[in-house]
Amino acid sequence: MSLYTYTAFNKNGKTEKGIIDANNLQSARNKLKQKGLYVREIQEDIEKKERELFPFLSKILYRIPRKEVGLFVRQLGTLLGAGIPLDRSLNNIIEQVENQYFKKVIIEMKAGVVEGESLSKAMEKHPDVFPNQYSSLISVGEKTGEYESTLVRLAELEEKATELKSKVQVAMIYPLIMAGLSMFVAIFLLTVVIPQIQELFSQFDAELPLITRTVIAISDALINYWWLMILSLVGSIYVFVRFKTSKEGKKKWDRFILKVPIIGSLSRKVMISSFSRNLGVLLTNRVSLILSLQIVSRIVNNYIFQVEIESAIANIKEGGKLSDAFQNSAILTPMVLGMLSAGELTDKVPEMMNKLATIFDQEVDNTIKSMTQSLEPIMIVIMGGLIFTIMASIMVPMYKLTQQIKNL
Numbered sequence: 126m127s128l129y130t131y132t133a134f135n136k137n138g139k140t141e142k143g144i145i146d147a148n149n150l151q152s153a154r155n156k157l158k159q160k161g162l163y164v165r166e167i168q169e170d171i172e173k174k175e176r177e178l179f180p181f182l183s184k185i186l187y188r189i190p191r192k193e194v195g196l197f198v199r200q201l202g203t204l205l206g207a208g209i210p211l212d213r214s215l216n217n218i219i220e221q222v223e224n225q226y227f228k229k230v231i232i233e234m235k236a237g238v239v240e241g242e243s244l245s246k247a248m249e250k251h252p253d254v255f256p257n258q259y260s261s262l263i264s265v266g267e268k269t270g271e272y273e274s275t276l277v278r279l280a281e282l283e284e285k286a287t288e289l290k291s292k293v294q295v296a297m298i299y300p301l302i303m304a305g306l307s308m309f310v311a312i313f314l315l316t317v318v319i320p321q322i323q324e325l326f327s328q329f330d331a332e333l334p335l336i337t338r339t340v341i342a343i344s345d346a347l348i349n350y351w352w353l354m355i356l357s358l359v360g361s362i363y364v365f366v367r368f369k370t371s372k373e374g375k376k377k378w379d380r381f382i383l384k385v386p387i388i389g390s391l392s393r394k395v396m397i398s399s400f401s402r403n404l405g406v407l408l409t410n411r412v413s414l415i416l417s418l419q420i421v422s423r424i425v426n427n428y429i430f431q432v433e434i435e436s437a438i439a440n441i442k443e444g445g446k447l448s449d450a451f452q453n454s455a456i457l458t459p460m461v462l463g464m465l466s467a468g469e470l471t472d473k474v475p476e477m478m479n480k481l482a483t484i485f486d487q488e489v490d491n492t493i494k495s496m497t498q499s500l501e502p503i504m505i506v507i508m509g510g511l512i513f514t515i516m517a518s519i520m521v522p523m524y525k526l527t528q529q530i531k532n533l
Contacts, residue, residue, distance in 0.1 A: 128229055129153040129169055133162035140165075144225065146232045189227045189254055191290075195283030197222070197231070198259075202276030212238050230254055243267055257420045258282070258403060265410050278406050285402060285482075289395060289489060296493040303504040307511055312347070314515045319344040322519050326526070333522050340518035372428075379428045383455070387499060391492045396430055396456055398485035405478030414474075415441060430456045447474065 129150065132142050141162060147153035150167065157164055197218060204214035215235040222228045234247040245264040248255040259279060266275030323341050326333060333341070347354070368374035383389045403424055407417035415438060422434040437450035448465040451457050457465075461481060468477030 128232055129167050131157060131162075131164055131167040133157055133164045133167075135163075136161050144229055144232060146236045189224060189230070191283055191287045193222075193224055193227055194254060195280050195287060197227070198276050198283060199280035202273045202280060205276065206273035211244060227254070257423050258407060261412055261416065261420055262407065262410050265412055269411070271410075275410055278410065282402060282406050285486070286399065289398060289486070292489065292493055293391070293395065296497055299497060300500045300504055303508060307504075307508040310508075311511055311515065314512075315340070315344040315347050318519070319515070320348065322523075326522060329526055329529075332525075334518075334525075336514070337518040337522050340515055376428045379430075383427075383429065387492070387496045391489065391496060392427070393456055394485050394488045394492055396425060396427055397458070397461060398482050398489060400425060400430070400434075400456075401461075401478045401485065402482035405475050405482060408475040408478065414447065427456075433457075 128144055128146055130142075130144050131153070132140060135141055145153050145156055147156055150169070153167060154164055157167075200218050200221075201214055204217060205211065209217070212235055215231055215238065219228055219231050219235065222231060230251050233250070234244070237247040237250070238244065243264070245260040245267060248263065249260045262275050262279055263272075266272050319340060323344070326337075369378050382392055400421055403421050404417055407420060408414065412420070418434055418438050418441070422431050422438070425431055425434065433451065433454050433456060437447070440450040441447060446466075446469055448462050448469055451462060451465070454462070464477045464481055465474070468474035
């Protein structure tokens with residue numbers, strides 16, 4: 126089946142836009158006619174071809190908010206729990222989804238289900254939307270018949286991940302605003318105020334102190350070579366992105382982040398929370414330990430931790446215990462390893478992982494509060510120091526000039 130975008134009139138004469146799946150163009154027209162819609166314009170979905178041709182660009186242009194994915198999973202679980210067949214449940218959600226790209230994804234999934242595919246297989250075709258744990262967990266749910274509970278757990282997993290990410294982003298907003306404000310004030314002073322003051326000093330042929338000469342030189346460079354600075358900034362960003370996306374670059378960057386004060390601690394706690402929650406949910410749903418760790422290793426966005434998990438998998442395959450496999454971990458703390466060991470002794474590893482996730486959620490909250498409180502005075506000092514330096518470069522020669530005029 127193919128997807129078609131359409132513009133049509135309903136019985137009330139109002140314009141409706143949407144997408145529909147059909148075998149061909151005529152079939153799409155017939156389906157719309159059966160719905161009481163009169164087609165004005167219809168064409169095959171071009172965006173799907175663009176996504177296939179430019180996968181990197183599609184991640185930016187056709188991004189689906191994780192919050193919407195979580196809502197979709199929860200709705201699907203509720204509908205299936207009410208006894209509504211899978212294809213009808215998907216169809217019901219399609220009519221409610223506003224994000225057009227997400228709607229197309231669900232339509233493609235529904236088309237696969239109608240043709241006999243399982244939900245897990247249909248999700249596997251959209252890895253950018255549904256991470257690895259989705260298809261693995263749902264595959265288990267399909268075998269055990271526990272569709273609803275599996276989808277509810279996935280929804281909770283998605284909601285927690287979104288909440289955690291949101292907290293970190295909010296924590297970074299204040300320093301970014303302060304940094305942006307500092308840059309704006311500095312640029313205004315350097316490009317508007319300093320040139321006027323420089324002209325005044327040149328009229329009196331005043332001898333300028335080093336701080337003033339330095340600030341004037343920066344001002345001249347900013348005014349005359351702004352384009353070169355922008356090019357340098359863009360080039361630096363490009364080089365950094367290329368470096369960070371390379372295997373060796375990512376390895377060095379991830380190791381560096383872990384060593385940065387406060388940020389490294391926060392990053393480590395976020396990883397432990399994500400690792401614990403995902404592993405706990407997978408094990409609770411009877412996914413094997415090896416497969417669960419393989420899935421979690423693809424979720425964790427840190428090269429150092431990924432290597433540790435892969436090493437742990439190899440250790441466990443040789444008969445080692447989970448807690449022993451992470452004994453030399455640079456990420457997992459002694460407390461985490463202790464709780465893992467206790468979980469193994471009592472045969473309650475999933476429960477322990479869920480408890481760890483809850484504990485480290487609170488740890489993340491505390492670290493974010495601490496980071497915000499620490500960064501606030503630092504940003505104020507930096508901002509004040511920057512403005513003070515520029516103002517001092519103006520006031521010092523102004524004072525000397527005033528003294529010279531008085532002595533005349």
